[in-house]
Structures are given as structure tokens and as C-alpha cells.
Amino acid sequence: MNVVAHGIDMVECSRIAESIERHGERFLNRVFTLAERDYCNVRKRCIEHLAGRFAAKEAVMKLLGTGWAKGVTWTDIEVRNETTGQPRIHLTGISKQLADEMGFTEILISISHVSSHAIASAIASTNQEQ
Numbered sequence: 001m002n003v004v005a006h007g008i009d010m011v012e013c014s015r016i017a018e019s020i021e022r023h024g025e026r027f028l029n030r031v032f033t034l035a036e037r038d039y040c041n042v043r044k045r046c047i048e049h050l051a052g053r054f055a056a057k058e059a060v061m062k063l064l065g066t067g068w069a070k071g072v073t074w075t076d077i078e079v080r081n082e083t084t085g086q087p088r089i090h091l092t093g094i095s096k097q098l099a100d101e102m103g104f105t106e107i108l109i110s111i112s113h114v115s116s117h118a119i120a121s122a123i124a125s126t127n128q129e130q
Contacts, residue, residue, distance in 0.1 A: 004104070005124040007062030009055040010117055016051040031057070031074040039081065051118035052111040053079045059122035060089055060107060064098050072098070079109065087111050089122065103128045 019027045028037060031054060040049040057077045066072045076095035080088050089107040091099050099107070103126040111120045 001106070001125045001127065003123055004102070004126050005063035005065070007059035007064075007122045008120070009058035009062065010119040011051050011055045011058070012117055013047050013051040013113070013115065016054055016118075017047050020047075020050075033075050033078045036079060045113070045115070048113040048115065048118060052113045052120060055118045056087065056089070056109050056111050056120035056122065059109070059120045060091075060095070063107070063122050063124045064095060064102070066098065070094060070098070079111070099124070102126075 032040075032050065036050075036053050040046050040053070043049045056079050057074055060077045061072060064072065071094040073093060073095075076091060076093040078090045078092070080090050082088060087109050089109050091107070102124070104124040105127050106125045108123045108125070109120060111118065113119070
């Protein structure tokens with residue numbers, strides 16, 4: 001396994017709460033998949049979990065080298081959880097196409113949050129020789 005890209009992002013939880021308050025369902029539907037929303041909505045600290053997923057999506061966009069450009073959408077990048085609670089990244093659409101073109105075989109993600117901030121780090125690996 002060769003690490004070929006890294007992305008990291010931190011977001012203020014209040015920023016996510018303000019976006020939800022200001023834009024409501026439009027913001028939630030644009031940024032999060034239904035599965036992500038369902039996961040977060042039953043958590044005691046829903047905003048912190050949403051902020052963590054937001055940071056994870058930003059971190060993945062950074063390792064793809066795109067930001068929101070090249071047709072990448074927020075919902076192309078989904079954070080899923082294993083039964084153990086470990087987060088995993090699932091890519092679709094342009095994000096998956098770009099990751100495949102870059103030879104990514106795995107994207108590892110780590111998310112942490114407190115009441116004020118959420119942070120996520122994404123690492124992409126490949127089986128290809130560098």
C-alpha cells in the first residue's frame with residue numbers, strides 16, 4: 001500500500017448550524033445523503049456529527065485535488081459507518097471516476113468532534129508503484 005494523497009479539514013459546528021438555520025432542507029439535501037442525515041439525526045449531538053461529515057467531505061475533495069470543481073458534488077462523497085462505528089468513505093459519480101483515474105484503492109478517514117469544532121483527515125492509498 002502506498003499513500004498517495006492526504007486531505008484534512010476542520011469546521012466550526014456553529015457554521016453548520018447556521019447554514020441549516022438559514023437554508024434548511026435545501027442545504028441539508030445539497031450537502032448530505034439521506035443515509036448520512038438519518039445517521040446523524042438520531043445522535044445526541046446531531047450538529048457535531050453533521051459537521052464531522054462536512055469536514056470529511058472537504059478532506060476527500062482536497063485529496064482528489066478538486067474542491068467543488070470538475071463536477072464533484074457533495075453527495076458524491078458519502079460517509080458510512082461500519083457496525084463497529086468506524087467511518088468509511090463511499091464515492092459515486094465524478095468523485096469515484098476521479099479516484100479511479102488516480103489509482104486510489106482505498107480512502108481511509110478519521111473524524112473527531114467537540115461541541116465547537118469537527119475535524120476530519122482523509123488518506124488515499126494505491127497499490128501502484130510510485
